[in-house]
Amino acid sequence: MSRRDYEDDPNAPAANSLVPAASAVVVDDSGRILLQRRRDNGMWALPGGAMHIGESLPECAMRETREETGFDIEIVGIVGTYSNPRHVFAYDDGEVRQVFSICFLARPAGGQLSVSEESTDVRWFEPEEIDTLPMVPSIRKRVNDWRDGNMPAAR
Template sequence: MPRRDYEDDPNAPKANSLVPAASAVVVDDDGRVLLQRRTDNGMWALPGGKMELGESLADCAIRETFEETGMTVEITGIVGTYTHPGHVFSYDDGEVRQEFSICLLARPTGGTLRTSDESFEVAWFTPDAIDDLPMVPSIRKRVDDWRTGQAPAVR
């Protein structure tokens, strides 16, 4: 289901749902970051998605990372909390979701890189190589927050 991101856009549709979600900055022993190229917008992104009933936030990030990239991970920390009401995602089915995402830090423990129905490319990148990748601003902010080591103020 294609989606469109709006951030601080006065023409954005009004949110009609709020769904907890988790994403993960997965960093390997060489300092590279795991990214996926999304099928819904063609942009590079961190693995992540909505939390399911009966799972913890960490379990959500672990499951989503495996589903979207083929990698198993262990959660090692938190990057930040992202709940900006001016950031919404509009889906083709009429849902307009307000951002509610916790970004966690993780390290790989196994698996084999693979794509999924949500990703058509998956790869490891050095932090400097990420600067030139097409990425929505909210994902770039999470990566930048990880790189600086500064968790953002709750917004």
């Protein structure tokens, strides 16, 4: 299923769902960040996704990271809360989801790089390499919030 992101777009469809979600800025000991190339829109993104019933938001971030990148992670902080009501994802099935996501700071705790049904590529990037990557504005904001020092680096 593909999706289209709308942010501050007057032509965006009206939201018809709100789903809690979590993502993770995963930083290794060298200061590199883990990103995945999404299959549904071809853009580079943080690992993350919708929370399941019966799990916490940190557990959601850990599960999504493992599923999408092959890495287990340890949560070490929070990058931020993202809930812009003018940012929606429109899916092929008619769902138009308003964004509500907590972005966690994490470090790898095991595993190895692997792609999933949701990703076509998974890589570690130096922070300065990110600027040229195709990325939706809301993900770039999360990465920049971490990179610009709005929160502590993982150690």
